[in-house]
Amino acid sequence: MGSNDDEFTTKEEAWVFYKDREEWADVTPIPQDDGPNAVVKIAYTDTFTDVYDYFRAVMAGGELSERALELTEDALNMNAANYTVWQYRRKVLKHLGSDLEAELTFCREMIEMNPKNYQVWHHRRVVVEWLGDASKELRLTEMIFNQDAKNYHAWEHRQWVLRTFKLYDGELNYVDRLLEEDVRNNSAWNQRHFAITQTTGFTPDVIEREVEYTKKAISKVVGNESPWSYLRGVVQHCDNGMNSIGNLEQWCQQMYEGGQRSPHLLTFMIDLLEDRMEREASERPLLLKQTQEICESLAMEHDKIRQEYWRYIERNLSHRFGA
Structure with missing residues (x-):
């Protein structure tokens, strides 16, 4: 259990230890028991020790007061990652029938200070479930994305809100804005796939x-992997092949003939050729030769760090589609 109590130690004059508070005189603190042979004894501050005792x-x-x-x-x-404290806080809130709007405010402040803390986001979800109102949640995640566009916990929370409260209207427009700002935002590409899957689905149109x-x-x-991965995910829904x-093959070929040698382009071309070989048996010898040439190009020049991988792909395809 770590300590995060800087704000308390910097306000030493204002802080009064619980052991010195008259209203807590009826409580006997319980020290942490690390056992007789603690391997590493953590040097907690006096303030931290006092609060947790x-x-x-x-x-x-x-006590639920x-x-x-x-x-x-x-x-x-002092430690926003302490699951036990969050759980006990929820127990107290429930017992007291506390103002949950006030709790959302507290939770937002905690998230702003600890945006990558799972426990804070989980607590927020529980409170939103109790309220049955997610009207503040999309805006909250957008505020977090302004600081960190790839915050996993915020994206997970947003998807939960969208699924649970069916708030999909405008989600694609929001993703459009994110991708206009940064086309490399892989989280936004993932969210685009999520939003479509949860709404219209990948119909032909x-x-x-x-x-x-x-x-x-x-x-x-062309050299960014995120849109290529998204494109691969989209065309996998095509019943009649990638x-x-x-006209993806023609489109890729035009880039290739124009001198483009991005590993992502070449990889996608291999996928297209593999798809054709599965569907057009008569064309396999020519298509396999093209595939082997691209694999060799990747192994020897354009993606040398994964040379052995491309050797493996070439052997595998040759075994599947060779004469």
């Missing part, structure tokens, strides 16, 4: 739209 006492006594709620706030300000959308994005940064929508 009293928290252990309150929890042991099962306003002062217990305030104590959990002090404990969480949607697939065609998304292929064109992604081709335009790739044209801006090249049945958007």
